[in-house]
Amino acid sequence: MKQTRNVAIKRAASDDLEAMLRLYKEAARWIYETKGLRQWSEDSFTTEYLENFIREKEVFVAYSQDELAGCFSLEWGYEPLWGEQFHTDAGYVHRLAVSRSFKGQGIGGQLLACSEAYIRDKGKAWMRLDCMAENPSLNAYYASQGLTLCGRYDAAEWSAHLYEKRLLGI
Template structure:
């Protein structure tokens, strides 16, 4: 059964109206007929407060009775400069973040995340007029990114000023429910979505054989290269192992278009050539039954081009996946692979993964591996 995500929008005295109202409407309108999002406001109390522009609002919930958020939106405004000294508010943000799937800060909401001690090691941004203050509040381990609309660290997404929060909210909708859903939402409200090419943990550059391995979210421009890669992998499995673990015919443009639309799919490029492809998934996988649990990210459909064999790409993809899954607040990384491939299974063990399950079907089988993060 599909789960409705609770989206809590924090409000406080002198919050910026568009900072909270823009993302609120984005999630509410994109919720769809299946009610994918339950959106509500939350304040320290239920007493009426005023936005920076003087609009009176009454929070639907207080900290004491707020439903547990899956997504927490922390907007900015001049009031954030006062609220950074409100220990009850910053403590609530910190405690809520422990259980939330995703945190989205808008504008100077970044200051509140800094005071809640949530930014260690992240790439962060805020309104350009507040960058100096953010530098003072954030730990030395952060990297401040300027001149972007938003950055994505996995669990924590941060936007620049005011309307950039709407861009970031649409990005989150696309991340969770696909690009088409976000585009439909933007069209509904007649908003010109400033979509960012995210330079962050979803677009991580790492060293590989003295060249740059670039991992990023898959897009339509990647489909033809992905099709060649997956067909090559399916063909190799059959020719080398005599198994039809993957059917070459099952990889079509239609399948891959649906794949990148409905799943979090990533591509890895080396020297401008597609070197690997995989997805990270969070939902229930029927074949694993009692072995499945929700405190994990599941790496699926991992394929590395034979053209780059021996260059350590598999290990770097796994390292990237670990960081991404950890950033989403999960404590386990899991992946499945072809069971009847001793060298591949030995490789995963060498990377610190442990076998925790096996599934056998007619003509193919899979092992399930996991690693504590």
């Protein structure tokens, strides 16, 4: 039986930077070491990058007691990966990461549920996200969370699967 740990989710602030830096670097390293994918470059996560990220995006952090368990961002503007499928009636989840210390404890599902509620509260009908097409376990996870594969984006050196979940107007 899977153990579920509840987390407190809030908007990220400058005092979350150090923990976020560790989490994103850990995630980038783990993805590369276990999957062989350069989904995220560990070097791209700098203090300056995360300061801008928090200032320019709607970034959320999830804590279990005093430990950062996960984080994600929500975006509302143009998403080039979505091409002609892009529309403004959606919130786009990005940079979702869960600390390896919390693996299998339901944190990812709580982050997605928080995303859904926030997007719905903004009056948007869809939650959308993308992930590396070459990562079968992550693709299976998003499908298990009720997201539907609705497209693919192909770049020169990588591809992304596009997922969505209808939240309003069903």
